[in-house]
Amino acid sequence: MAVRITSYIGFAGEAAEALAFYHGVLGGSLEITRYSDMPMEGMGGQPDWVMHGQLDVSEGVAIMAADSEGERGGSRIDVILYGDDADELRRAFDGLSAGGNVTMSFDQAPWGSYFGQFTDRFGVGWMIEGGQAG
The missing domain is CATH 3.10.180.10 (2,3-Dihydroxybiphenyl 1,2-Dioxygenase, domain 1)
Incomplete structure (x- = not known):
């Protein structure tokens, strides 16, 4: 098994917009799952927020992101x-x-x-x- 490292960025309602922006510049394949797509009791998050988003750019390079209360992109x-x-x-x-x-x-x-x-x-x-x- 190969080990890969990627980024996972926390946002508070801007994950979809940020991932779409990165996708527009870098290309690749973008997949977004919203909280409303995965209704689980106690999961939290706004229904339209990103529960998990992933932009696969090339050769195993990816950017992942999600929205959660209290997060702001780049803080981590x-x-x-x-x-x-x-x-x-x-x-x-x-x-x-x-x-x-x-x-x-x-x-x-x-x-x-x-x-x-x-x-x-x-x-x-x-x-x-x-x-x-x-």
Whole structure:
């Protein structure tokens, strides 16, 4: 069995919007289950909120999210997107950071690849890294 690590982001009513935004920028396959789809006594959550959402991007990379009372995106994690294609990474950086707060622009890093950091419009921290500088 292979071990994989992914992010699971907690939201308070914005999980569907955030996942749809990430899907629009990154592509992939998005599945959303709402609390109303899984009626279990004592489960909590608003009926239209996301009980579990998963965006499968590529090669085993996924972003998972859910809504629950008292959560706010990015309060627990940063998402790290990395790869070899600097142009693709720049496109992702530009798209995902739209409406957010860029803390470090996507430029050549001292270690030779490109790196950038931002908080998206949902309060989730992102780091984009990779692509060798030429």
